[in-house]
Every structure is written in structure tokens, then in C-alpha cells.
Amino acid sequence: MPGKTRDHISQNESLLFEMSSPGKKGYQLPDLDVPQVDAAEALGAANVRDEIEDFPEVSEVEVIRHFTRLSTWNYGIDLGLFPLGSCTMKYNPRVNEAVARTEGLLWAHPYQPAEVAQGAMEVMAHLEAALAEITGMDAVTLEPAAGAHGELTGVLLIRAALEARGYARKKIIIPDSAHGTNPATAAMVGYSVQNLRSNAQGMVDVAELAKLVDEDTAGLMVTNPNTIGVFEQDIVKITSLMHEKGALVYMDGANMNALVGLARPGDFGIDVMHLNLHKTFSTPHGGGGPGAGAVAVKAHLEPFLPAPRLKTVGGQWQWDYNRPQTIGKVRAFYGNFGVLVRALAYIMAHGGPGLRNATLDALLNANYIRKGLEPYFDLPYKSPSMHECVFSDDRQAKLGVKTMDMAKRLIDYGFHPYTVAFPLIVHGALMIEPTETESKPEMDAFIQAMIAIAKEVESDPQMVLKAPHHTRTSRVDEVGAARKPVLRWKPTTLASKAAD
Amino acid sequence: MYPEQYRYTKEHEWIDVQGETGTMGITHHAQNELGDIVYVDLPKIGAAIEQGKSLGSVESVKAVSDIYSPVTGEVVEINEALSTAPEKLNLDPHGEAWLVKVKLTKPEELSDLMSAADYQSYIGA
Numbered sequence: 150m151p152g153k154t155r156d157h158i159s160q161n162e163s164l165l166f167e168m169s170s171p172g173k174k175g176y177q178l179p180d181l182d183v184p185q186v187d188a189a190e191a192l193g194a195a196n197v198r199d200e201i202e203d204f205p206e207v208s209e210v211e212v213i214r215h216f217t218r219l220s221t222w223n224y225g226i227d228l229g230l231f232p233l234g235s236c237t238m239k240y241n242p243r244v245n246e247a248v249a250r251t252e253g254l255l256w257a258h259p260y261q262p263a264e265v266a267q268g269a270m271e272v273m274a275h276l277e278a279a280l281a282e283i284t285g286m287d288a289v290t291l292e293p294a295a296g297a298h299g300e301l302t303g304v305l306l307i308r309a310a311l312e313a314r315g316y317a318r319k320k321i322i323i324p325d326s327a328h329g330t331n332p333a334t335a336a337m338v339g340y341s342v343q344n345l346r347s348n349a350q351g352m353v354d355v356a357e358l359a360k361l362v363d364e365d366t367a368g369l370m371v372t373n374p375n376t377i378g379v380f381e382q383d384i385v386k387i388t389s390l391m392h393e394k395g396a397l398v399y400m401d402g403a404n405m406n407a408l409v410g411l412a413r414p415g416d417f418g419i420d421v422m423h424l425n426l427h428k429t430f431s432t433p434h435g436g437g438g439p440g441a442g443a444v445a446v447k448a449h450l451e452p453f454l455p456a457p458r459l460k461t462v463g464g465q466w467q468w469d470y471n472r473p474q475t476i477g478k479v480r481a482f483y484g485n486f487g488v489l490v491r492a493l494a495y496i497m498a499h500g501g502p503g504l505r506n507a508t509l510d511a512l513l514n515a516n517y518i519r520k521g522l523e524p525y526f527d528l529p530y531k532s533p534s535m536h537e538c539v540f541s542d543d544r545q546a547k548l549g550v551k552t553m554d555m556a557k558r559l560i561d562y563g564f565h566p567y568t569v570a571f572p573l574i575v576h577g578a579l580m581i582e583p584t585e586t587e588s589k590p591e592m593d594a595f596i597q598a599m600i601a602i603a604k605e606v607e608s609d610p611q612m613v614l615k616a617p618h619h620t621r622t623s624r625v626d627e628v629g630a631a632r633k634p635v636l637r638w639k640p641t642t643l644a645s646k647a648a649d
Numbered sequence: 650m651y652p653e654q655y656r657y658t659k660e661h662e663w664i665d666v667q668g669e670t671g672t673m674g675i676t677h678h679a680q681n682e683l684g685d686i687v688y689v690d691l692p693k694i695g696a697a698i699e700q701g702k703s704l705g706s707v708e709s710v711k712a713v714s715d716i717y718s719p720v721t722g723e724v725v726e727i728n729e730a731l732s733t734a735p736e737k738l739n740l741d742p743h744g745e746a747w748l749v750k751v752k753l754t755k756p757e758e759l760s761d762l763m764s765a766a767d768y769q770s771y772i773g774a
Contacts, residue, residue, distance in 0.1 A: 329712075570711045627710050631687035632735065 161621065162218050164638055165205040175209035222621065224565050230591050232518075234537045234568035234580025235328070235376060237406050237428035239511075244498050245431065245491035254490050259482035263467050270466035273483065274459050276443075276493040280424060283496075283504070284405070285415025286445035291484040292455045296403055298479065299423025299442025300334040300370075302455065305476045306421055306446060307368050307397045308338055309453040313474065318367035318396070324353050325574050326375040328401050340367055347574055351377045351530035355386050362394045372401040373414070376572035377530050378515065378537035378582075380407075388418025397421065402445075405429045406584070407512060407536035410505025414445075421446045430492035441488040455479045510585035511536045514592060518583055521596035525603040529575050536584070542577035550606045550613050552577045557624060558605065558616035562598035650677060650774075652743060656759055657768035660717040663743065666759060673719055674747040675707065675738065678772045683709040686738045689731040691749060696724045698751060700758050705748070707738065716748065720758045726750040 189197045207215075225231070231238035249255065257269040277289040293299040304321070311317045321335040324345045332342045343361055348354040353371065362369075369391050373381045381387065388398045400414050400422035406429040408414070414422050426441035427434040434440065446454065456475040457468035499507060512535055519528070519538035526540035542552040556566035556579075568580035583592055605613050615624060655663040661679035664671045680686060688708040698704045703715040704724075727749045731737060737746040753759075763771060 573712060628685040628687065631685075631708075631710055 162215065162222075165207055165212065165215055166203065166638060168207050168211055168215070169203075169205035171206060173206045173208055173211075175207065175212060226586070229564060230583060230587050230595050231565045232567045232581045232583055232595065233565060234378075234539065234582040235403065235571070236434070236568065237403075237425070237536075237582060237584055238434065238565075239406070239428070239431055239584040240586040241431050241433050241491075242495060242498065245494045248494035249487055249490045251490075255487075257486065259486075263465070267466050269486065270459060270468075272490055272493055273486075274466065276489050276496070277459070279493065279496045280443055280445055283409055283413070284402075284419075284422060284424070284445045285413025286419070286422070287415070287448040288451040288454060289443055289445045290454045290458075290479075291441065291443050291489055292478065292480045293423065293442035293444055294480050294485055295427070295438075295440035296401075296423060296425045296442045297330045297334060299425075299444045300330060300399070300401065301337055302442070302444045302476070302479050303399050303421045303423055303446075304334050304338040304340070304368070304370070305479075306444070306450050306453045307399060308340075309474065309476050310397065310450055311367055313453075314395075319365040321367055321399075322358065322361055322369045324369075324371060324375065326351060326353075326377060326572060327370055327372045328376060328403055329571070329573075331370040331372070331401060335370065347375075350532045351375065351379050351574065352381055352532070353383065353387055355383050355390065358387065359390055362391060362396060364394065366391075366394060366396045368397040368399055368420075370399045370401060372404060374404045374407045374535040376404075376580075377532075377539045377575065378404070378407070378534045379530060379532040380535055384417045392418065397450075403428060404536060407508065409508045410501065411508055415447065419447075421450055426488055426492040431495045432488045432491040439485045439488060441485045441492065443484075507585045508536075511583075514583040514585060514587055515581070517589075517592055518581055518596060521592075522581075522599055525600055526579065537580060537582035539572065539575050540579040540581070541575050542579060545603065545606045546577055548606055548610050550610050552579050554614050554616065555579070555599075555602050555606070558602050558613045559598060560617040561619045562601070564595055564598060650743075651765040651769055653765050655743070655765060656719065656762035657765065657771075658717060658719045658762060659771065660715075661772075662717060662719050664719040664759075664762070666753065666756070669752055669756075670725065670750055671720060671722070671753055672747045672750050675716060675742055676768070676772075677742050678774070679714075680739050680742045683707060683714060684711050685709055686735045689735050689738065689748070691727045691731070692724050694724055694727060698722060698724060700755070700761070707735075718751075719762055720751065720753050721755045722751040722753045724749050725752050 226238050226240055253268055257266060263270065273291055277291060280289045281287060293302045308317050319341060320343050321340040322343045322345050323331045323335065324347060326347045335342050345358055345361060346354065371381065371387065373384055375381060391398050397420040398418060400419040402422045402424045405424055409429060422445055424443045424445065426432050426443060432441065452474040453476050455478055456472040457470045458472060460467055460469040515534050515536050515538050519534050522540060527543040529541045545555065552569050556569045559566050570578055571580060572578060602613065617623060655665050657663050657676065661676045662673055663676055664673040686707055686709050691705045692698060698718040698721065700718055700721045702718055704718045705716045706713050707716060728747050731746060
């Protein structure tokens with residue numbers, strides 16, 4: 150195994166603080182040609198800040214190189230397969246960026262009067278209509294800034310609708326195969342959470358659900374396909390059961406990329422759902438953000454949507470603030486507009502058949518990887534996979550190597566790790582989602598890497614336990630970092646003063 | 650491994666009752682499944698706790714998990730040492746790393762819990 154190259158500075162970057170040397174600077178100001186003013190006298194001493202001790206003094210090129218070098222240490226979807234299950238790390242087509250940089254959209258300002266923002270408003274109206282069509286729902290708000298924010302908005306809508314009926318009810322039922330943010334969302338809205346165990350196929354147990362639903366149940370939060378990538382085949386029974394008891398059904402749309410063009414939540418009884426535009430609709434995701442968590446509802450929840458709403462009057466777009474039943478604003482202005490533009494560009498560039506094709510390719514890819522890895526890794530749930538597959542480390546754990554260790558080793562092979570130890574219903578989970586982005590050669594390289602790791606676990610488990618070996622930083626002490634976190638770098642001068 | 654006099658829950662807590670007071674914690678199996686524990690969130694002294702309801706949580710590098718109370722009662726003491734040394738839960742979950750002591754108000758609930766032998770067959774040990 151080749152050793153590490155740590156000699157060149159680009160392989161071993163210091164902090165800007167450590168590069169500092171007194172008097173260095175990245176600017177040059179002309180001599181003062183007006184009388185100097187004493188800031189303390191002019192503003193009052195209390196308003197004048199002291200010099201920040203040990204603030205880094207560096208040149209422009211040092212700053213540029215520092216951040217450019219750090220950027221080369223990164224791994225992103227533009228470098229290769231990014232199989233982080235449930236996160237849908239798909240390629241962000243460059244046409245999205247081109248459209249988002251259209252003059253007028255790029256510089257649109259939320260304080261522009263409606264008369265001179267007609268184009269931007271039309272973009273939002275088109276996106277709302279497209280998302281409503283794709284989901285089979287009646288109305289969409291684009292305000293929420295990300296997935297969990299969309300969940301919060303959705304459950305607030307459920308509460309508002311039930312309150313309008315006279316009783317907000319007390320609890321929300323959440324299957325153990327749902328996304329981890331769902332229980333937090335329900336609790337934030339003031340509901341108690343009732344956990345529903347999955348059946349042996351990893352799906353909602355309808356009989357068990359029937360026992361839990363009562364007059365105090367506000368709703369069910371279901372993820373479909375669920376976190377093991379399996380379609381809830383009893384979903385119509387589930388939504389009917391909830392509706393019979395006067396409860397509503399929220400769908401976490403994080404896995405909607407498995408359904409676009411194939412099935413519509415509105416058709417299988419969902420009342421309210423969110424969409425992660427930064428997953429399903431290809432906008433930047435993961436460090437690059439920001440996200441967008443549009444929420445789609447059936448007509449009976451429309452009056453409660455965040456205000457303002459778009460409307461047309463005499464062929465002109467206007468904002469309608471006269472929404473007496475609204476839950477109120479959930480974000481400043483109208484959502485992450487630049488992201489919304491990109492999502493609409495993606496939808497329009499694909500068109501209906503193209504979106505459906507993307508979905509079919511995502512399902513094909515996940516099943517290709519499942520087939521390729523099934524002989525080497527334990528697959529606890531055999532139900533058909535949609536857009537992702539979830540293995541367990543049971544076979545490797547017997548030899549002392551767990552999912553996290555194999556994920557670290559995968560970095561050595563040049564891939565971003567899969568999702569580790571989630572969902573919790575799978576013991577030692579390896580959750581893999583290739584998305585439609587990947588070609589067969591890229592997936593074959595990934596499958597070969599995973600098979601090689603499975604064989605290494607048998608031949609040399611110690612080597613896998615110490616991975617990664619080919620990275621600038623070897624295995625980091627995650628337990629130490631969580632137990633005794635060092636939250637900021639301290640200048641040596643301050644540290645030595647503290648020691649004095 | 651699993652003390653005979655303790656009683657166990659399906660959610661992997663144990664309780665050791667002496668007179669009116671019970672000492673409770675999480676089982677060896679639980680800490681092993683959670684992995685390295687990095688934080689423990691315990692109730693305040695005097696808090697009322699209810700059987701089967703969450704009384705706090707333990708956080709490992711993998712996940713945050715609720716601790717479900719084996720019995721109903723009032724918290725009379727908490728294990729302060731765990732706030733600075735959560736790793737004790739990995740080392741001695743049935744002893745030094747007990748979580749809370751509770752004054753039982755419904756001692757009859759103990760009959761809902763498992764014996765050491767039943768718990769071991771439950772976890773397949």
C-alpha cells in the first residue's frame with residue numbers, strides 16, 4: 150500500500166490563523182487626504198471596538214490558495230458517485246444554473262413592486278402548478294426553506310385544520326421506518342408521538358395501526374417509499390383507515406424521486422406532503438444549499454397555507470394577503486427563490502416523459518446495485534427495492550467489522566460513503582442510493598469496491614478497521630470529538646496566557 | 650452478566666428495588682447496541698416519572714435513544730457522574746453507571762417486568 154504524501158503544503162493545510170504574520174495584508178489604501186477623526190471622540194468610546202487580538206494577517210493570494218486547496222479536499226457529486234442513501238445526491242444539471250442566472254431572475258429583489266416582478270411571480274406560479282400536477286395535490290406553498298421546515302409547515306397545517314373543526318387532537322402516529330426528523334416535527338407542533346412498529350416486510354402494519362388510531366389521533370406521518378426503500382403497498386388502506394377516524398395523513402416526500410411520473414400521493418389519499426426540491430428536483434444539496442421544502446396540500450387544507458398566496462387579477466400576478474385562516478408566514482419573503490428557479494428549470498428541461506424516465510433509471514440503478522451486492526452483504530428486508538437498497542453488516546460484524554468501518558474503507562476506493570447505521574430498523578445498516586445520475590461503469594466500479602471490501606473483511610479485518618489509509622487525515626476520533634468537543638481554535642498566545 | 654435480582658424491560662432498562670426505592674439503568678445489551686455513548690440526559694430530582702414513558706435519553710455516535718422508565722414514581726437521586734463521564738455507561742452499565750434512583754409509587758408494576766433469565770432469552774443471549 151502506498152504511503153502518504155504530506156510534504157507539499159497543499160497536502161497539509163494550516164489554518165489561516167497559523168499562517169498569519171504581523172503586518173501582512175491583502176489591501177493597500179492611499180494616504181489619508183482629509184483630517185483624521187478620532188473615532189472614540191466622534192462616536193463615543195463605548196461604540197469603538199478594540200483591535201481583535203490574533204486576527205490573522207495574511208495576503209490575498211494566501212487566502213485564495215487556502216480556500217482553493219481546501220476545496221480540492223472536498224468530495225462532491227461533480228467528482229463521482231455519492232451513494233448517501235435517503236439523501237438523493239443527484240447531479241445538478243448546468244442548465245439549472247444557466248436559467249437561474251437569467252438577468253431579471255438573478256437580480257430580482259423581494260421588495261420589487263408586483264408590477265415589475267411579474268416574471269418572478271410567474272416562475273413561482275408555474276412551479277406551484279407543476280408540483281401540484283406531479284404530486285396529484287391541489288395547492289402548493291414554496292415558502293419552507295428545507296425538508297424538516299416543510300414537515301413543520303405541514304403538521305402546523307394539520308393542526309390548524311383540526312382546530313378549525315373544533316379539536317386539534319393530541320397525538321401523531323409515526324412508523325419506525327419513517328424519517329428521523331418526523332418525531333421531532335410532531336413534538337415541535339405540540340403533539341405526542343406514538344411509535345408504530347413495522348411488520349416483517351418492513352412496512353406499516355395495518356392491523357397494528359388500526360389498534361392505535363383513535364379520536365385523539367391528529368394524523369399519521371408516513372414516508373413512502375419508506376426508509377428501507379420499499380413502497381408501502383397498503384397505502385390506500387392506510388389513508389382510508391386514518392380518514393375514517395377523522396385523522397389526516399402527512400407524507401414525508403423525501404423519497405418522492407422514486408414516484409415522480411409513476412404514482413401520485415394525491416391519488417393514494419395523502420392530505421399534505423413536502424417535497425425536497427434539493428433532492429428530487431436536482432437543486433444544489435449538501436454544503437452548497439440552500440434547500441427548498443415546498444409543501445403540497447389537498448383543497449381542504451388550502452385556506453391554511455402560509456400567506457401571501459399568488460393570484461391573478463385582470464391578467465396580472467398579485468400577492469393575496471387576505472387569508473384569514475392562514476397559519477402565517479413560515480419564512481421571510483417567498484422562499485429560496487433562486488432554488489425555485491432551478492427546480493422549475495429541471496422540471497421543464499425534462500418534461501413529463503423525461504421526469505418519468507429519471508425515476509425509472511433511479512429504480513433500475515438501485516436494483517442493479519442490490520443485485521450486485523446481494524451475494525456479499527446481508528439483505529434483511531427482501532421486499533422489492535425502489536430507489537435505494539439497505540443492507541445490514543451482520544455477516545461482516547461477526548468478523549468484528551461494522552458498517553462504519555467499511556464506509557471508512559470505501560473512502561480509500563475514491564467513493565463517498567453510503568449512509569451508515571440508518572435506518573435504525575436495520576441492524577448495522579448500509580443504505581445505498583445511486584440515483585439516476587450514475588452510468589453502468591461508475592456503478593460497476595462502486596460494486597467492485599464494495600465486493601473488494603467484503604473480501605478484505607475476511608482476509609484482513611484489521612486493515613479495514615484502521616481505514617482510511619489513502620486520505621490526508623486518517624481515522625478521526627469521532628467518539629472523542631463528541632465527548633470532549635474542541636469548538637474553537639485558540640491562538641497559542643491566548644492559550645499560554647491562560648496557562649500563566 | 651445480568652444480575653438475578655434486577656428486573657428488566659423490553660426497551661432494555663433494568664431496575665434493582667431495595668425497599669421503597671429502585672435504582673435503574675440501561676442494560677449491557679443496550680449499551681452494546683448503542684455503541685460509544687457520548688451524552689446522557691437525565692430528569693431533575695423530584696420529577697414524576699411514569700412506567701413506559703421517557704425519562705431522559707442517551708446519545709451515542711449513532712443515535713439518540715429514549716430511556717423508558719420501568720416503573721412509576723418520583724426521582725430521588727440522579728447519577729451526576731455521568732454528565733462528565735458518559736463512557737461509564739459502556740464500561741459498567743449494571744453498576745457504577747446507574748442512571749436514577751426512584752421512589753416507587755406503584756410497586757405492583759414490577760410484575761410487568763422480566764426476570765434476568767427471561768430478558769436473556771428475549772435478547773437471544
